[in-house]
Amino acid sequence: MLNPIDPQLIKSVAELGRYSDAARGIGRRIALVPTMGALHEGHLSLVRLAYHHADRVIVSVFVNPTQFGPAEDFARYPRDLARDMELLRKVGVDVVFAPPVEEIYPNGDATWVEVERLTSGLCGRSRPGHFRGVTTVVARLFNAARPHVAVFGEKDYQQLAVIRRMARDLAFGIEVIGGPIVREPDGLAMSSRNVFLSARARQQATALHAALHEARALVRGGVRDAAALCEEARRRIEKEPLAEIDYVELVDAETLEPLRQVRTPAVLALAVRFEGTRLIDNTLLEAETL
Ligand code: AMP
Numbered sequence: 001m002l003n004p005i006d007p008q009l010i011k012s013v014a015e016l017g018r019y020s021d022a023a024r025g026i027g028r029r030i031a032l033v034p035t036m037g038a039l040h041e042g043h044l045s046l047v048r049l050a051y052h053h054a055d056r057v058i059v060s061v062f063v064n065p066t067q068f069g070p071a072e073d074f075a076r077y078p079r080d081l082a083r084d085m086e087l088l089r090k091v092g093v094d095v096v097f098a099p100p101v102e103e104i105y106p107n108g109d110a111t112w113v114e115v116e117r118l119t120s121g122l123c124g125r126s127r128p129g130h131f132r133g134v135t136t137v138v139a140r141l142f143n144a145a146r147p148h149v150a151v152f153g154e155k156d157y158q159q160l161a162v163i164r165r166m167a168r169d170l171a172f173g174i175e176v177i178g179g180p181i182v183r184e185p186d187g188l189a190m191s192s193r194n195v196f197l198s199a200r201a202r203q204q205a206t207a208l209h210a211a212l213h214e215a216r217a218l219v220r221g222g223v224r225d226a227a228a229l230c231e232e233a234r235r236r237i238e239k240e241p242l243a244e245i246d247y248v249e250l251v252d253a254e255t256l257e258p259l260r261q262v263r264t265p266a267v268l269a270l271a272v273r274f275e276g277t278r279l280i281d282n283t284l285l286e287a288e289t290l
Pocket of ligand 1: 034035036037041042043045046151152153154155156179180181182183189190191192
């Protein structure tokens with residue numbers, strides 16, 4: 001149900017717990033949509049999806065310091081809670097949870113949550129410590145919000161796989177749901193970081209989607225060699241002078257292990273820097289793709 005009134009803004013873990021207990025007490029199903037704010041249509045699509053699975057939706061807005069490396073963009077990451085609140089009001093969210101850092105990381109805390117194996121490749125390789133920060137904050141958000149379901153975007157495919165694993169391994173009892181990638185009209189995956197792109201880089205960044213699209217066509221045309229497929233995708237991206245490829249890889253959709261031969265379900269995933277801004281994208285190859 002859409003609910004066009006102001007969302008309730010909650011800043012403390014204790015207050016969120018009280019909200020959640022009260023909602024559960026009257027039989028409501030709660031969904032959590034974790035975000036770092038600077039919201040766009042991709043985030044809002046997850047909120048709409050959340051309402052298909054729950055009666056109450058909590059959106060967290062928290063730029064999580066522990067998932068940024070020392071040389072990464074934590075300080076300049078875009079923040080505008082008033083704008084986020086307005087977008088969330090329009091989409092009808094019940095609660096916006098926007099805690100200060102000390103609520104999530106109390107003084108003297110000493111606990112990390114770490115998922116092994118799934119975090120060793122792809123973004124985990126180029127961003128050491130990133131997923132440890134993600135799983136730690138999401139575990140804390142899960143305990144604070146106590147939702148029945150949590151919704152994450154397939155745009156961050158590895159993150160979704162890692163959180164599914166964590167939720168199962170730690171028996172959170174939370175159903176983790178993935179929402180499809182929302183794109184700009186020219187195919188660029190929406191991202192809060194797209195605002196950092198210069199006009200030139202923004203134009204060249206459409207190569208990511210183009211490379212994935214062409215790779216799908218190659219698979220449909222019979223290409224089965226993973227190295228050849230990734231090489232073609234690289235060649236397409238390298239046509240853009242500003243593109244610096246971090247990785248282009250074909251991996252098993254569940255284990256995220258690299259594949260030598262195309263089989264399904266698999267994910268073709270890539271990360272590319274444009275003038276220092278790192279963008280990621282991916283496409284899921286399912287049986288009907290072959
Ligand atoms: P972020 O605020 O970037 O941490 O993202 C919060 C959630 O939104 C994550 O689950 C992301 O995967 C998801 N998300 C970000 N961009 C998109 C997009 N273009 N389409 C769908 N989901 C997205």
